[in-house]
């Protein structure tokens with residue numbers, strides 16, 4: 001029981017979809033490479049339904065017993081089977097009572113307008129033999145990045161470094177914006193702390209004077225304070241909360257603003273913001289259930305997401321699209337504190353996470369601007 005609670009908490013901390021649901025047998029197979037079928041496509045929003053509309057529609061569907069398709073933001077997401085699966089699972093106690101989670105969870109879920117439940121994503125991917133999820137390298141095609149100018153913040157280590165390397169591997173011109181460091185083959189713009197507006201502005205001007213606008217800006221720099229913050233344990237760290245918000249939420253805005261002002265983001269450019277599903281309020285009801293915690297980090301990502309949506313709306317008319325990308329659970333310095341569960345929870349090497357991120361960067365387009373996407377499976381994450 002204690003182990004399960006710990007796993008739940010870790011899942012909440014990392015925002016790892018598989019962390020708290022997949023049984024050990026499924027978890028250990030996380031790294032298995034599947035072979036056959038193609039990747040799933042996510043679906044565009046294509047509508048502007050109000051929350052009330054969505055809830056009404058979801059209720060109607062629940063009433064009709066159509067748990068297979070739940071709508072949000074006017075879009076139909078492909079997590080329906082996962083929702084069904086998750087909701088249909090029986091805990092031993094409920095099995096004994098002859099009830100399923102479906103009867104207990106579905107009305108609550110519908111009332112909140114939940115789109116799909118992340119919990120069974122991995123299991124579903126295995127069932128579907130989903131190569132996009134299980135073996136991104138087998139379907140990744142980076143050829144469209146050849147010759148493109150790709151700027152990456154925090155590109156000198158961790159996931160950012162792997163994104164930089166993967167982009168160079170497919171022929172992109174990579175511009176690494178960082179505080180310090182070197183990356184073979186990339187142009188370095190160092191001395192840039194994303195909390196420093198002047199440093200961002202001067203790097204942006206230099207980038208444009210060196211070679212004109214960029215095709216892609218990947219806001220990857222991020223920070224996750226170590227200890228878990230809890231009100232009940234009097235362990236809140238307000239300075240750290242503001243620092244995370246400054247880096248993870250205002251940082252991408254500072255860099256994007258600086259580059260736009262310098263003429264570095266023009267019609268056809270893309271902005272990707274590497275965020276986290278930790279910023280999904282909806283998922284906190286399950287992933288932080290009865291626990292809460294990690295206030296600064298999760299708040300910073302929720303704020304980041306709002307910033308991304310506003311930016312998407314503002315830059316749409318300029319022909320610049322914005323996507324918010326959850327990169328999945330990666331084995332980096334940031335998650336080293338959870339090293340003991342890397343294998344159990346299926347954390348991937350950052351080189352694999354990098355391909356997942358670039359795959360979604362390539363797929364980003366104006367008609368999907370403002371989307372919050374899980375790079376593990378390409379599906380939308382509820383806000």
Ligand SMILES: NC(=O)c1ccc[n+]([C@@H]2O[C@H](COP(=O)([O-])OP(=O)(O)OC[C@H]3O[C@@H](n4cnc5c(N)ncnc54)[C@H](OP(=O)(O)O)[C@@H]3O)[C@@H](O)[C@H]2O)c1
Pocket residue numbers: 014153154155156157158159160178179180192193194195220221222223224247274275276277326327328329330331332333334335
């Ligand atoms: N790893 C995961 O499982 C995971 C899950 C969800 C989301 N993410 C997000 O993915 C991104 C990359 O994470 P990671 O795992 O690679 O983390 P990481 O290993 O800790 O690397 C963080 C990167 O951000 C840079 N950075 C931090 N604070 C900065 C600042 N104030 N100004 C400029 N750069 C700064 C770091 O640069 P320095 O070298 O200068 O410190 C480093 O390049 C982050 O945004 C993170 O929140 C990661």
